[in-house]
Amino acid sequence: MIARMQDILNHAYENRYAVGAFNCYSYETAKAVARVAEKLNTPAIIAFGAKYLDNMEFNEIHAVVSALLENHDVPIALHLDHCSKVEDVYRAINAGFTSVMYDGSHLPFEENVANTKRVVEVAHSVGVSVEAELGSIATGLDSHEGEVGALTKYTDPDKAREFVERTGVDCLAVSIGTVHGHYKGEPNIRLDILKEINEKVGIPLVLHGGSGTPEDKIRGSIDNGIAKINVNTEISSYTIEKTREFLKDNNPHLSVLYLRQQEYMMEVIERYMKLFKND
16 A cells, blocks of 8 residues: 555654655666565655656556555555646646645745645645755756756745745755755755754755765754655666676576666665665
8 A cells, every 4th residue: 555655754754764765667666666665664755756757657657556565564655756737746646646746946935835835735635745845956967857957056944934834835855955966076965054944844854866965964964854865866877887787798588687677776775775764
């Protein structure tokens, strides 16, 4: 059964650990997440971005995840990641997603508030959690998320409090110096800003751009309110690199290659799940 994301995040927030949200766009990617979550007995989030609608439709990824989790006991949520179109948010809700992210961070503050509040009203009426974003996360190397050429705009703590109070969102993605993709230089992660945001809003916070973020900054972020961390680029980059190496000396059947790629993805997912537990 697909779990409600907010139940997962509230527990993580209260107990100071983070849940990994891993981007999935196929049966193999979703199964890799489910297998590691079951192995480690750790909650997880299968995130499906609207940009992957060329790979699968909302109802298709929901059907895949439902089938995968039918006999799983570990709570796993199906979450719509980075969606700027309200109509697509509603389509995901209708398809059975248990959580949605309306991303209006590129809009003027008041427009972001108005759109997010409307999404929250609809989603909450059917028990679906809502994530929103305030601030701007820069685009790094090999990024497949966010806006092309986006630059860092740190989240203002006072604006974050106002945004949460006016919209009623369940969790908030903040910009503190991480990037979508790989870092182009030395990351400047502002834990001081995060600490102030956490003190002002008091709800689970979300860190986008988990790939390549130094482990000490990950732990520091969790200590200051981050309860959900998104990982995408590193899983893709590592799997492609290992696939190239494998194909140099092998000529497998496609079915065998898919299984091998699941193992590659699982290596990265397991490492991050263990890190996010913050033990």
